[in-house]
Amino acid sequence: MRKPILAANWKMYKTAAEAKEFADQLLSYLQEGASLKQPIQEQVEILVCPPFTALSAFAAATQGTAVAVGGQNLYPRKEGAFTGEVSPLMLKAEGASYVIIGHSERRQILGEADELLNEKVKAALEYGLKPILCVGETLEQRRRGETADFCRGQLAAALAGLDQAVCDTLVVAYEPIWAIGTGESASPQDAQETIALLRQWLAEAYGPAAAAKVRIQYGGSVKPENVAGYLAMPDIDGALIGGAGLQASSFWKMLQAAADLGV
Numbered sequence: 001m002r003k004p005i006l007a008a009n010w011k012m013y014k015t016a017a018e019a020k021e022f023a024d025q026l027l028s029y030l031q032e033g034a035s036l037k038q039p040i041q042e043q044v045e046i047l048v049c050p051p052f053t054a055l056s057a058f059a060a061a062t063q064g065t066a067v068a069v070g071g072q073n074l075y076p077r078k079e080g081a082f083t084g085e086v087s088p089l090m091l092k093a094e095g096a097s098y099v100i101i102g103h104s105e106r107r108q109i110l111g112e113a114d115e116l117l118n119e120k121v122k123a124a125l126e127y128g129l130k131p132i133l134c135v136g137e138t139l140e141q142r143r144r145g146e147t148a149d150f151c152r153g154q155l156a157a158a159l160a161g162l163d164q165a166v167c168d169t170l171v172v173a174y175e176p177i178w179a180i181g182t183g184e185s186a187s188p189q190d191a192q193e194t195i196a197l198l199r200q201w202l203a204e205a206y207g208p209a210a211a212a213k214v215r216i217q218y219g220g221s222v223k224p225e226n227v228a229g230y231l232a233m234p235d236i237d238g239a240l241i242g243g244a245g246l247q248a249s250s251f252w253k254m255l256q257a258a259a260d261l262g263v
């Protein structure tokens, strides 16, 4: 049974002080929920990915709790002359256990190509960070019926050269680009259909048992009102949440919705 993972990707929002405030609120919600028969954190993995400048403050505030911390990117070297970049070692040292790789904003705005993303996945694994690999199609690709092929191609490229051991830690996030920050989300059925095809690709590449271990999230305009619809789908194992993950109260509502489903 895969434990669902709800992750807030804060993108370029929040100072360290604001991150600490969010952490305090989230922890107080979690404390309230601790008396439940089955505490939420036992049912859902909770992850927050702050910007680099707020990561260590957030990690310090949540240390020893059920809240995991992730980076939003890394550079695939241990250290070196790479101005403006952050290494997997540094993320790990600040308390991160996950890292988002290949978010469409980085692919589109910063021009990150498949080869570099492949190096990033390998670097994350080498340094013990669990990669959250993002894939997703544009609206034009969807209209042309290319969604599944395109996303499977992104998976194949980012995972090139890796064996089935990657399935022990890999998380995939299916984020259709047209659904990010637009309020227009893919229907749970559409997301399930694509995600099932991604899992099928993983099964062909690594075998069904390995593929069954990989958690695949949906991302794109997920909010408290619609999160349960995604999580009820058999192949959807969580959500990567942008805007609605910026307030602790709304993140908490989504965690509750996941726990209510008993997924």
Ligand code: 13P
Binding pocket: 009, 103, 175, 179, 180, 181, 182, 183, 219, 220, 221, 222, 240, 241, 242, 243, 244
């Ligand atoms: P929104 O939830 O704001 O649509 O963003 C999704 C996203 O890109 C998460 O990585």
